[in-house]
Amino acid sequence: MDWQGMALTASVWVLPVLIAVTFHEAAHGWVAWRLGDDTAYRMGRVTFNPFRHIDPFGTILLPALLLFASGGRIMFGFAKPVPVDFRALRQPRRDMVIVAAAGPGSNLILAILSAVLMHGLTFLSGDVYQWVGYNLVNSVRINLLLCVFNMLPLPPLDGGRVAVGILPASLARPLARLERAGFLIILAAIFILPWIGAKLGVDLNVFWWLVGVPTEYLMEIVFTMTGHL
Numbered sequence: 001m002d003w004q005g006m007a008l009t010a011s012v013w014v015l016p017v018l019i020a021v022t023f024h025e026a027a028h029g030w031v032a033w034r035l036g037d038d039t040a041y042r043m044g045r046v047t048f049n050p051f052r053h054i055d056p057f058g059t060i061l062l063p064a065l066l067l068f069a070s071g072g073r074i075m076f077g078f079a080k081p082v083p084v085d086f087r088a089l090r091q092p093r094r095d096m097v098i099v100a101a102a103g104p105g106s107n108l109i110l111a112i113l114s115a116v117l118m119h120g121l122t123f124l125s126g127d128v129y130q131w132v133g134y135n136l137v138n139s140v141r142i143n144l145l146l147c148v149f150n151m152l153p154l155p156p157l158d159g160g161r162v163a164v165g166i167l168p169a170s171l172a173r174p175l176a177r178l179e180r181a182g183f184l185i186i187l188a189a190i191f192i193l194p195w196i197g198a199k200l201g202v203d204l205n206v207f208w209w210l211v212g213v214p215t216e217y218l219m220e221i222v223f224t225m226t227g228h229l
Helices: 003-034 055-070 093-122 128-152 158-166 167-174 180-199 208-227
Strands: none
Touching: 003 055, 003 093, 003 128, 093 128, 093 180, 093 208, 128 208, 158 167, 180 208
């Protein structure tokens, strides 16, 4: 077994995942703090220290397994949720939307920044060029995957909280009630539906339609904006 090759492959995936998740969670906590809720700040979650945010299974093992299995096309994972007391926010309904959008927003910024930094690869060579290049390309993909996935309008995802905050009460209340079942719905869409589809000979990869395809489209936009296409 080529342990060096495995270590190299792991480093160019796991490192961007750690950075992406850390910025995502820190952004939630920082924005909530600035809008009146210091819960995350008091608990030490407004930090770029990844060990304050990572869940060993959800942040490292599960995303790595999915990325390896799908050739980088699918990633799902989770970190330790940043605690937010929405009642402490100055304008709870409006600020909930801003706090929720901060995480995916930070991932979009990181993706664009990573694409910009790729122009600096011309100053590198050899193994360093290859390693940094893989990290930056994977950073673009991972951050856009996290951005698109988390903006799906389903609680407990960030997009679900945004939807609850902007929809009329008659629609927001039933959507908010889905939060307890939201995680199970997500797992079913990622794992169970494709398995059933494979048995029936039907493409039921809903996750790829809703997350993978938009991510590929966004990657083209980001690389075009930053002068790579």
